[in-house]
Every structure is written in structure tokens, then in C-alpha cells.
Amino acid sequence: MERATDYLVVGAGASGLAFTDSLLTESDANIILIDRRADVGGHWCDTYPFVRLHTPSAYYGFNSIPLGEDRIQESGRNAGFYEQATGAEIQAYFHQVLLERFLPSGRVTFLPRHDHLGGGAGVAQVRDLETGNIREIPVHQRVVDARYQQSAVPATHTPSFAVDPTAAFIPIGELPARFDDYRRYVVIGGGKTSADACLWLLDAGVDPDRIRWIRPREAWFNDRRQFQPLDQVGALMEGAADEAEAGAQANDVTDLFHRLESMGRFMRLDPEAEPSMYRITMLSRPEFTDLQQITGVIRHGRLRAVIPSRLAFDEAELEVADDELLIDCSAYGIAATPAVPIFSDHLITLQQIRHGSPTFNAALIASLEANREDDEERNRLAPPNPAPSKPADILMMLIYTWLAAEQWRKEPDLKRWISHSRLNLTRGGRPEKRRSTGASRARTIRNAPSPGNSEHASTGGRITVRRGKMLRPRSAVRSGVKVGHIHQRVHRRLGSDNVQ
Numbered sequence: 001m002e003r004a005t006d007y008l009v010v011g012a013g014a015s016g017l018a019f020t021d022s023l024l025t026e027s028d029a030n031i032i033l034i035d036r037r038a039d040v041g042g043h044w045c046d047t048y049p050f051v052r053l054h055t056p057s058a059y060y061g062f063n064s065i066p067l068g069e070d071r072i073q074e075s076g077r078n079a080g081f082y083e084q085a086t087g088a089e090i091q092a093y094f095h096q097v098l099l100e101r102f103l104p105s106g107r108v109t110f111l112p113r114h115d116h117l118g119g120g121a122g123v124a125q126v127r128d129l130e131t132g133n134i135r136e137i138p139v140h141q142r143v144v145d146a147r148y149q150q151s152a153v154p155a156t157h158t159p160s161f162a163v164d165p166t167a168a169f170i171p172i173g174e175l176p177a178r179f180d181d182y183r184r185y186v187v188i189g190g191g192k193t194s195a196d197a198c199l200w201l202l203d204a205g206v207d208p209d210r211i212r213w214i215r216p217r218e219a220w221f222n223d224r225r226q227f228q229p230l231d232q233v234g235a236l237m238e239g240a241a242d243e244a245e246a247g248a249q250a251n252d253v254t255d256l257f258h259r260l261e262s263m264g265r266f267m268r269l270d271p272e273a274e275p276s277m278y279r280i281t282m283l284s285r286p287e288f289t290d291l292q293q294i295t296g297v298i299r300h301g302r303l304r305a306v307i308p309s310r311l312a313f314d315e316a317e318l319e320v321a322d323d324e325l326l327i328d329c330s331a332y333g334i335a336a337t338p339a340v341p342i343f344s345d346h347l348i349t350l351q352q353i354r355h356g357s358p359t360f361n362a363a364l365i366a367s368l369e370a371n372r373e374d375d376e377e378r379n380r381l382a383p384p385n386p387a388p389s390k391p392a393d394i395l396m397m398l399i400y401t402w403l404a405a406e407q408w409r410k411e412p413d414l415k416r417w418i419s420h421s422r423l424n425l426t427r428g429g430r431p432e433k434r435r436s437t438g439a440s441r442a443r444t445i446r447n448a449p450s451p452g453n454s455e456h457a458s459t460g461g462r463i464t465v466r467r468g469k470m471l472r473p474r475s476a477v478r479s480g481v482k483v484g485h486i487h488q489r490v491h492r493r494l495g496s497d498n499v500q
């Protein structure tokens with residue numbers, strides 16, 4: 001038997017790291033963190049070199065250390081919005097938390113290239129992928145599954161269609177190295193990664209007519225303006241108010257999205273096509289306008305095979321010239337896994353609670369683990385909220401976000417925790433003071449005070465946030481509508497088929 005641990009966190013991506021960071025602060029637990037990969041960072045280890053966060057750095061990462069400086073971008077298509085870290089900056093940040101905080105604490109062990117095989121109550125089996133040796137690690141508290149909603153990226157996924165090895169077919173990450181050799185480009189995929197590939201090509205001076213864009217499904221995109229924190233949080237609240245208002249008036253899901261489109265909440269690249277995909281991805285208006293210059297859109301259903309000189313679709317075949325480069329952007333991103341209880345006997349399964357906030361959710365789950373007595377209570381405060389895939393999924397997604405927020409508001413310690421968390425996108429105003437904390441403070445597990453309480457805020461050397469008045473959605477303020485009422489109205493209007 002190996003050295004025992006309190007928690008074994010499976011997956012050292014952003015979620016597993018955010019959970020570990022929060023548990024380290026709020027308990028005196030020991031944690032072993034494992035990953036199949038050789039490094040921390042999950043999918044960020046393998047994404048394309050020109051990737052950036054889609055959301056602002058201001059509310060991404062960990063509570064203990066800020067990411068970036070909350071700068072406003074001065075140039076480019078996202079000028080005026082809060083800075084979005086590059087892939088390299090995100091990786092450097094992950095290394096910082098590992099090297100400056102986790103390892104010096106003496107309470108976190110990172111085992112790279114280790115695969116979790118399973119195990120029974122109180123023990124986990126892991127395989128060292130370098131040696132092939134299988135080890136059994138006693139786990140006093142729980143295994144934390146931080147891979148349940150793991151992401152798939154083009155560099156490491158297997159496309160859902162057959163690819164002839166002689167075809168000029170590359171994952172998006174190889175685009176900067178290969179693009180000079182070709183006259184035309186075929187971008188495969190209809191989501192955010194494909195939008196990034198198209199924008200990269202436009203920035204490289206490629207005429208929009210030289211790009212063909214295979215979009216098997218059209219997507220609804222959120223406007224980035226409404227996902228800004230701090231000084232710009234008003235637009236987020238405006239968007240939430242619009243959602244409530246449109247939800248109360250809409251006749252069906254299509255009508256809901258059209259109403260929100262006319263309110264500026266959503267965008268679709270082709271106003272003639274009805275999107276069948278919604279994955280909380282976002283664009284700025286300048287990105288949207290530039291992407292609309294690409295008119296060579298191919299919609300023949302799903303791509304089935306890439307054959308030299310031809311693409312085979314469900315509904316047609318398409319010729320491809322020798323001087324055309326095929327760029328794979330078809331990875332699914334976040335896994336649309338079914339909801340399971342987050343807290344169960346010997347297991348914590350990290351999942352989305354508030355939509356679009358993966359690291360906030362992981363940190364919050366760790367806080368509930370440390371500060372609540374039983375799993376019934378923890379699960380009540382952490383209802384899983386499956387990642388959306390199609391437009392109708394927005395209904396459940398919003399309702400679960402609102403219902404969770406309603407529960408949190410009734411818990412003074414949790415309310416404080418949330419208002420102090422730098423990962424909370426709804427926090428307004430600017431932090432008064434920011435310090436990174438390398439030192440973790442030991443707390444008694446399960447009885448640890450919340451990071452949001454006054455003791456923590458005054459003694460911990462943590463981020464202190466000026467507590468502004470919490471804004472309420474416009475329409476809710478106007479009409480005195482409560483979340484529960486909105487829930488019922490959305491139910492009534494849109495039918496119970498869409499709301500579970």
C-alpha cells in the first residue's frame with residue numbers, strides 16, 4: 001500500500017486545480033492530484049498556439065492567485081473588454097499555482113502520467129503510465145472526479161469521420177506552420193474553434209473568398225459584452241434581465257432566441273439559417289462582423305469521410321483541390337455528460353452548477369465539502385447543471401443557475417464566500433487590494449470557516465473585494481418578479497417538454 005491521502009483528485013485540468021486550490025485554503029486536508037498528462041492544465045496543454053480565453057481572465061482560474069491584471073484591452077476585435085489570457089499565459093498561471101502554492105504547502109502531491117483505474121471504498125487504483133506499475137492509494141475522505149466533463153480539442157481527439165492519411169488534413173494547432181503552402185482553406189466545424197481558425201486566417205491576410213467553412217450545424221453565439229465582470233458587470237445583469245423578460249414572453253424556444261437576438265443577447269452568423277447548436281460560446285461584435293465576410297459556407301449535413309480530392313457528407317460529395325488545406329475544428333469541446341449527484345458516498349463528481357463558470361464551480365464545490373456537514377445539504381446547494389448542446393438546453397441551464405443562486409442567497413456564509421471570490425463573474429466593482437498567497441492556512445477539515453467570512457477576509461491576506469450593492473435584473477426590479485415565478489412562467493410558456 002502507498003502513502004494515504006485525504007483526497008485523490010483525478011484530473012489536473014482547470015477544474016481539478018481550482019478544487020484543490022479551494023480545499024487547500026479551507027481545510028487541512030492532504031491531496032494527491034493525478035493526471036494522465038505529463039503536466040497540469042488539462043486541455044490547455046494541447047490547444048492551438050493562438051488560443052485565448054473566451055471569457056475575461058478576471059474571473060478564471062483560482063481564488064488564491066489573480067490571473068492577469070484586469071486590464072482593459074486597447075486594440076483588436078476585443079478592445080474595450082477585460083483582458084483574455086493567451087494559452088501560454090494560462091499554462092504559466094497553472095505552473096505558478098503548482099510551484100508557488102500547492103507543492104510548498106507540503107499537503108499536495110502531483111503525480112503526472114498516472115491513470116485512475118477505479119477502486120473501492122477507501123482505496124484508489126492508479127497506473128503509472130511510464131512504468132506500467134499499478135499502485136493502490138488509501139483515500140481517507142473521497143476521490144474527486146475532475147474529468148467527468150473533460151474537454152476534447154482537435155490536437156488530441158479522434159474525428160467522428162474517416163480521414164485518408166494522404167489528405168491535406170491538419171488539426172487547427174498546425175495552421176500557423178502549414179498555412180503558407182496552400183491557396184485555399186477549408187475549415188471544418190461550426191463552433192468557437194472554427195471561428196478562431198477563420199479569424200486567424202483573416203488576420204494572416206487571407207481573402208475571405210479563399211476560405212470555405214463547413215458548418216454542419218449553425219450555432220447561437222453570446223455577445224461577449226454581456227460576460228464582462230467588475231466595472232462592466234452591468235451588461236451581464238442587463239442580459240440576465242433580457243433572458244427573464246424574453247423567457248416570460250416567448251412562445252417557444254425558437255421565438256425565445258429570436259427575441260434575445262433582437263435584444264442583442266445572441267448572434268447567428270447566417271440570419272437565414274436556424275441554429276441547432278448552443279454551447280455558451282461567445283463572440284464580440286467586431287469578430288461577428290468579420291466572420292460574416294466568409295460566404296463560402298458548406299451545409300451538406302455531417303461530414304462522413306475525408307478522401308483525397310473529395311469530402312463525403314451525409315447528403316453530398318464535394319471536390320477539394322490539391323492546393324486546399326483542410327483544418328479540423330470539429331472536436332466537441334466540453335463533454336455533454338448527464339447530470340449525476342456531485343456528492344456521493346466516497347466520490348465527488350465535479351460538474352457545472354452556475355453556467356459558464358467552470359473554475360468558480362469547482363472552487364465552490366470544495367468549499368461546500370469543507371464547510372457543510374452532510375451530502376444531502378451539499379447536493380441541495382450544488383445541483384448539477386448539464387452543459388448545453390442544443391438551443392432548448394438553455395431553459396434548464398438558466399433555471400438551474402437561477403435556482404442554485406436562490407439557494408446560495410439564503411446561506412449567509414456562502415453569500416459571503418461568493419461575494420469575495422475572484423471567480424464570481426457577477427461581482428461588481430474593482431478589488432481594493434490584490435495579493436497572491438503562497439501560504440496555505442491549515443484549517444480543521446469540515447469545520448473550517450468560509451473564505452467569505454469576516455475572520456478570513458481580515459486575517460488571510462486574500463483578495464479583498466469592495467462589496468458593492470448587488471444589482472438585480474432590470475425586469476425583475478421593475479416587476480418584482482422572483483426567480484421562482486420566472487421559472488413557472490418559462491414552464492408555462494415553453495412547455496414542460498423542454499424543462500425537466
Ligand SMILES: Cc1cc2nc3c(=O)[nH]c(=O)nc-3n(C[C@H](O)[C@H](O)[C@H](O)COP(=O)(O)OP(=O)(O)OC[C@H]3O[C@@H](n4cnc5c(N)ncnc54)[C@H](O)[C@@H]3O)c2cc1C
Binds near residue numbers: 037051356
Ligand atoms: C478551446 C477552449 C477554450 C475554452 N475557453 C474557456 C474560457 O475562456 N472560459 C471558461 O470558463 N471556459 C473555457 N473553456 C472550457 C474549459 O473546458 C474549462 O475552462 C476548463 O479548462 C476545463 O477544465 P477541466 O479540468 O474540467 O477539463 P480538462 O482540461 O479536459 O482536464 C481533465 C483532465 O483529466 C485527465 N484525465 C482524464 N481521465 C483521467 C484518468 N482516468 N486518470 C487521470 N487523469 C485523467 C485528462 O488528462 C485531463 O488533463 C474552454 C474550452 C476549450 C476547449
